[in-house]
Amino acid sequence: MEKRRPKLKRLPIxxxxxxxxxxxxxxxxxxxxxxxxxxxxxxxxxxxxxxxILDGLDGRVARLLNAQSKFGAELDSLSDFISFGVAPPMILYFWVLENAGRIGWVFVCFFTVCMALRLARFNTALEDPDKQPWENNFFTGVPAPAGALLIMYPLVLSFMFGDDFFRSPAMACFFLTVIGGLMVSRFPTFSFKKAKVPAAYVLPVMIGVGLLVAFLVSAPWAMLSVIGAIYLVSIPLSFNSYKKWQRRAAAGELDEEDDAEIEICEKED
Structure with missing residues (x-):
């Protein structure tokens, strides 16, 4: 009697x-x-x-489809490292730092190392049993996609105002150093994934999103510059908000309802 071949394991699309x-x-x-x-x-x-954008969607789609996996989390981290830790500093290198000699390459490597450390720290922090639920309102340091977009700020500004001022090795090195440092810092930054919209404001928010998309299509570089500036301004605000949550937790002012509203996130970006 002929042996039947074992069926291959199949996964839903x-x-x-x-x-x-x-x-x-x-x-x-x-x-x-x-x-x-x-x-x-x-x-x-x-x-x-x-x-x-794709990196922001994959985790949400995985949770919606109940398709989270350890493999997906590891793949996401590796993708983040290439897309946000290698590609953006290489763009700056080809744009202006190639002319800076060896010192330009040093700053490129510095940012890439900071990104690797930032992602490694995030992955290990997911297993921290002492982390409080309210702390998931914040990232520790600037997250990977934001850091990648922020270091290209001089490049985006040059599209609008020309290369005379912004296409400078010193400017590129400054952004690589500061943003790389912020990524590996302990500075709390807002995790906007936890933001909730009251039912009464859903329609205005949707209209605002429509306007944002319209501006991104018609004036992408100006809009990206505004978004980058808003994010930079939000960093000191996130520090103040973190301290307020910390004081409330220390004083025992957080109740079960506060904790229930905080979704513990398994993926970062």
Whole structure:
């Protein structure tokens, strides 16, 4: 009697969608490097923006489809490192730092090392049993996609105001150093994933999102500059908010309702 071949294990296509988004983000990051090597600066920045959008979607889609997995979490972290830790500093290197000699490469490596440390720390922090629920309202340091977009701020500004001031090795090195330092710092920054919209404000928020998309399409570089400026302003505000939560927790003012409203997030970006 002929032996029947064992059936291959099959997965529902829904379980593959989050990983497909993650791989797409990785490819977008690699494509950004390709664009930069051919002096296609606007296309390279756009590719990083696409990678950030896809990276923000994969975790949410995984939770909606109940498709979270250890494999997906590891793949997401590796994709983040390439798309946000390697591609953006390489874009700056091709744009202006290649002319700075060895010192330019040192700053590129510095940012990439900071990104690797930032992602490693985040992955280990997920297993911290002493972390309080309210602390999930905040990231420790600037998250990976935000850091990647912020170091390209001089490049985006040069699209609007020209290269005379912003296309400078000193400017690029300054952003690589400061943003890299913020990523590995203990400085709390808002995790906007926990933001909730009251039912009465859903319609105005949707209208605002529509206007935001319209501005991004019609004036993308101006809008990205405004978003970057708003995020930078939010960093000191997040520190004050963190201290308020800390004081409330120390005084025992947090109740079960506060904790119930905080969703513990398993993926970062």
């Amino acid at each position: 829904n379980h593959l969608i989050p990983n497909i988004l993650t791989i797409s983000a990785l490819c977008a990051g690699m494509t950004a490097i390709n664009f930069a090597a051919r002096d296609m600066w606007e296309a390279s920045v756009f590719a990083i923006v696409v990678a950030a």
